Amino acid sequence: xxxxxxxxxxxxxxxxxxxxxxxALFAEQTGQAMQYDARLVPLDGFETAVRDFADAGGRGLxxxxxxxxxxxxxxxxxxxxxxxxxxxxxxxIHSSGQYFGDNTDGIGLARDxxxxxxxxxxxxxxxxxxxxxxxxxxxxxxxxxxxxQLSIANRTVEKALALADDFADLGxxxxxxxxDLGAMPxxxxxxxxxxxxxxxxxxxxxxxxxxxxxxxxxxxxAEPTVFMQWAAANGAxxxxxxxxxxxxxxxxxxxxxxxxxxxxxxxxxIEAIRASLV
Ligand code: ATR
Numbered sequence: 001x002x003x004x005x006x007x008x009x010x011x012x013x014x015x016x017x018x019x020x021x022x023x024a025l026f027a028e029q030t031g032q033a034m035q036y037d038a039r040l041v042p043l044d045g046f047e048t049a050v051r052d053f054a055d056a057g058g059r060g061l062x063x064x065x066x067x068x069x070x071x072x073x074x075x076x077x078x079x080x081x082x083x084x085x086x087x088x089x090x091x092x093i094h095s096s097g098q099y100f101g102d103n104t105d106g107i108g109l110a111r112d113x114x115x116x117x118x119x120x121x122x123x124x125x126x127x128x129x130x131x132x133x134x135x136x137x138x139x140x141x142x143x144x145x146x147x148x149q150l151s152i153a154n155r156t157v158e159k160a161l162a163l164a165d166d167f168a169d170l171g172x173x174x175x176x177x178x179x180d181l182g183a184m185p186x187x188x189x190x191x192x193x194x195x196x197x198x199x200x201x202x203x204x205x206x207x208x209x210x211x212x213x214x215x216x217x218x219x220x221x222a223e224p225t226v227f228m229q230w231a232a233a234n235g236a237x238x239x240x241x242x243x244x245x246x247x248x249x250x251x252x253x254x255x256x257x258x259x260x261x262x263x264x265x266x267x268x269x270i271e272a273i274r275a276s277l278v
Contacts, residue, residue: 004033006057007259010041010049011064018273019062022252025272026264034059034260046070054093060259061091062252068103068133075101084167085137090255102258105134106141108251109190109218109244114145116246116267119188119214121145127186128152129202129227130193131159131175134218138192139163143171151186153178155193155202178203185210191217191227201226206234213240220245222277245277246270 009019023036041049063071068087076098088101113119126147131154150173154160160175196219215231220243
């Protein structure tokens with residue numbers, strides 16, 4: 001019997017990655033013969049690790065922190081959405097030795113919001129917290145759903161302004177500081193800061209929310225993040241609060257589709273991974 005096709009996720013750290021479990025469930029569900037592993041790559045060894053993997057016949061990679069910009073540089077060709085994001089989270093490795101670089105993070109977020117949480121983004125006021133790589137990767141897909149306004153609030157205001165400038169051709173987007181958030185509340189608030197990782201809450205005024213606002217953290221954990229706790233304490237209904245586990249599974253599904261040409265069902269996989277979180 002032929003060996004299954006080889007895939008992997010490269011990152012540092014990588015030990016807690018859910019991607020191998022997600023792709024194993026996708027492969028089982030769709031009957032695809034593939035193997036997907038997590039690899040800890042030395043901080044100065046990304047390019048070598050990719051070349052070794054490709055030379056050994058590897059067919060595709062996911063790339064996570066801190067290598068998404070390095071993957072962008074190494075790609076032989078890039079999708080338009082990867083160009084916009086300035087980061088690559090997926091390689092399709094061609095037999096010619098070329099790496100096609102894509103970014104599935106933005107579509108993963110939009111699909112989780114729209115398909116899994118039933119939100120419509122069209123005509124809505126959206127607030128993004130943070131102005132790093134996570135937020136940059138989300139902007140094109142969010143703006144593609146035609147919100148009325150997309151605001152980026154960041155501790156370092158200059159970064160929010162620069163990001164808004166980079167995407168101004170795609171819709172109504174503005175950058176501001178947390179102090180500048182006025183009395184106009186937002187329909188959807190997405191936390192894209194790394195504050196949750198440290199158990200911190202960005203300095204968000206409660207006036208940014210109304211009673212039906214949906215509050216979404218791009219991070220996920222077994223327990224509600226600090227941002228999710230803040231949302232609950234400020235009156236958001238439980239159904240209107242979510243972490244980013246669905247985004248993780250949706251971006252994985254889009255990578256899987258690029259590699260295998262089949263679209264897995266995500267809902268049972270989100271449920272299975274949720275149940276496994278400790
Ligand atoms: P990533 O690529 O994961 O987005 P990043 O580029 O380091 O990571 O960006 C982290 C983001 O979280 C930044 O927007 C950062 O704000 P600054 O640009 O002002 O540094 C934001 N951030 C991190 N900790 C924060 C905190 N405690 N409160 C508010 N914002 C925070």
